[in-house]
Amino acid sequence: GENVEQHPSTLSVQEGDSAVIKCTYSDSASNYFPWYKQELGKGPQLIIDIRSNVGEKKDQRIAVTLNKTAKHFSLHITETQPEDSAVYFCAASSRTNAGKSTFGDGTTLTVKP
Amino acid sequence: EAGVTQSPTHLIKTRGQQATLRCSPISGHTSVYWYQQALGLGLQFLLWYDEGEERNRGNFPPRFSGRQFPNYSSELNVNALELEDSALYLCASSFSGPPGSTEAFFGQGTRLTVV
Numbered sequence: 001g002e003n004v005e006q007h008p009s010t011l012s013v014q015e016g017d018s019a020v021i022k023c024t025y026s027d028s029a030s031n032y033f034p035w036y037k038q039e040l041g042k043g044p045q046l047i048i049d050i051r052s053n054v055g056e057k058k059d060q061r062i063a064v065t066l067n068k069t070a071k072h073f074s075l076h077i078t079e080t081q082p083e084d085s086a087v088y089f090c091a092a093s094s095r096t097n098a099g100k101s102t103f104g105d106g107t108t109l110t111v112k113p
Numbered sequence: 114e115a116g117v118t119q120s121p122t123h124l125i126k127t128r129g130q131q132a133t134l135r136c137s138p139i140s141g142h143t144s145v146y147w148y149q150q151a152l153g154l155g156l157q158f159l160l161w162y163d164e165g166e167e168r169n170r171g172n173f174p175p176r177f178s179g180r181q182f183p184n185y186s187s188e189l190n191v192n193a194l195e196l197e198d199s200a201l202y203l204c205a206s207s208f209s210g211p212p213g214s215t216e217a218f219f220g221q222g223t224r225l226t227v228v
Contacts, residue, residue: 034216043117043203043219044156089155099146099161099169101217106155 002027004092006104014112019080021107023090024072032093033073034101035064037086044089048075080111115140117206117220125226126194134189134223138206145187146217147179150201159202162187163209194227201225 003026013019025033031052036044050057050064050073057064061080066073077084087108091101118137126132138145147159158171162181170177176192185206191198201224205217 036219041221043221046216046218049216091156097169099144099163100158100171101146101156102158103148103156 002030002092002094002097002100002102004090004102004104006090006107008107009105010108010110012110012112013080015080015082017080019077019084019109019111021075021088021090021109022072023074023092023104024070025092025102026071027092027094027096028068028071029096030071030092030094032101033064033066034091034093035075036089036091038089038106039086047088077109080109082111082113085109085111117204117218119202119204119220119223121223122221123224123226125228128194128196128227130194132191132194132198132225134191134202134204134225136187136189136204136206136220138185138187138204139218141208142206142218143185143209144207144217145181145185146205146207147187147189148203148205149173150203150222151197152200156203160189191225196227199225199227 006023034049037047038044061078063076087106090104093101120135144163148156161169179189181187201222203222205219207217
């Protein structure tokens, strides 16, 4: 089945710096890659997603890149703010296992003021 | 517009009992997904319902079951509760079809504690 690895598990940056979180996946049939932000005591919130026919997508300070050949995708957050502090999860969905998203183990991002 | 709503927010049960968790999807969404998130861990896929039918399930024992009602709300049942079932149970919904065609949005979760 699909396996998603996420790195790093923890990331601490200074306010204003950039943060990068990387994920790799194993199933070449995966075609949808969402990123979620989870704050303490809340459910995951979809922040950006990318499909396999696109290499990069940006939404203000957040961007995601996808390298299908290498089977990895990354989340980039620029000009980080303290409110960006949360746990971030990547996920991958495969056409061969419909309805199931496989999640990475999460990255705890801390933005220091 | 209301998001995905789950009830109850917290549930405490004794080992061996049964737990029932409920989820109301976003209006217009017909797919409902259930995930288990053990403390400090990632999300593990449990079940996917679409148009009232179970479409896929994860690697969980049969005592984890559920159903989807005609109004697309869903129920997750966990029988013969074990201590390791203690976790945050998350429900997500999307328009019809699996992820890959449309975004899924999560509720706040139900915190199940088995004592």
